[in-house]
Amino acid sequence: MDIHIAGGSGFCFGVRRAVNLAMQAAENGGRRTVTLGPLVHNPLVVESLAAKGIRAVEEVAGDADVVIIRAHGIPAPQMESLRRQGVEILDATCPFVKRAQKHAKALREEGYQVVILGDRDHPEVAAVRSYAGDQAVVVENADGLPDSLGPRVGVLAQTTQPEEAFLRLIQRLVPRAGEVKIVNTVCRSTAARLAETEKLAHRVEVMIILGGRHSHNTRELARISRLAGVDTHHIERVHELQGQWFRNVGQVGVAAGASTPDEAIDDAVRRIRSFEKPFLSCSPTSSRLRGPGTPPPPLT
Ligand code: SF4
DSSP: OEEEEOTTOSOOHHHHHHHHHHHHHHHHOSSOEEEESOSSSOHHHHHHHHHTTOEEESSOOSOOSEEEEOTTOOOHHHHHHHHHHTOEEEEOOOHHHHHHHHHHHHHHHTTOEEEEESOTTOHHHHHHHHTTOTTOEEESSGGGOOSOOOSEEEEEEOTTSOHHHHHHHHHHHGGGOSEEEEOOOOOHHHHHHHHHHHHHHTTOSEEEEESOTTOHHHHHHHHHHHHTTOEEEEESSGGGOOGGGGTTOOEEEEEEOTTOOHHHHHHHHHHHHHTTGGGOEEOTTOSSEEOTTOOOOOOO
16 A cells, blocks of 8 residues: 655644744743643644643633743734733744734725635634724635625635635625725645645545644645545544555545644554555455555456
């Protein structure tokens, strides 16, 4: 069985930066340090931070000295409230997410109605929206645009949105507003990972997508892989892999979301390999043992 890993799998720049900041804080020790919400959307990372004494909390209630801001960022009022509480803030918001927040604020200040393409319930979108003003709208796709829009619209996207979805939204917006200001906030690393995953999905028989179930970019990888028509399994933890998925399969692809640690990818590959042995079977046309995916010998 051949196992291929999609290019760009694993920690992206923003997640690596956030995890490094949190790990440094853990090493400094001595102070009560928490993350406001999970640092990234991957339970393995959250558990490994908890093991080092850094808990994820939903609210900071006087029991923390240092608060680490998640890679997705937090809404402006929440940041203000932390400042008022006087806790030390370690801002691990990805710089690309920060850029989207700044553009949302600038568009609002320039008088545009801000339209954000994104997952309404995602923390990154909630944070960006908080900078975009009361008139801002979040749409999950081009069909979600409201009937009435202002004459001047500024549009941006959640960083992990597919570029095609952003383009579709822009195409719908242009005929509907007198002025449309477009800010491309789609993260290049997300776009590249999606493209690599799609390419690989067309070459293999089974795709394993590794990453948090709440991770938007991981769910997008699974979606694009299924669209390629390949048997696709999205797993969060390696023990979810099932041997039967690889029966008689010769080419397996593995792609991992931006918050999946490299060790988890290595573990997944090892686990998939471990399924090879039990399926050694006698070929109906030969007495030789063959593994899954090995073409049967020619008929004689
Ligand atoms: S996917 Fe892009 S925007 Fe999101 S955390 Fe990673 S580098 Fe930042």
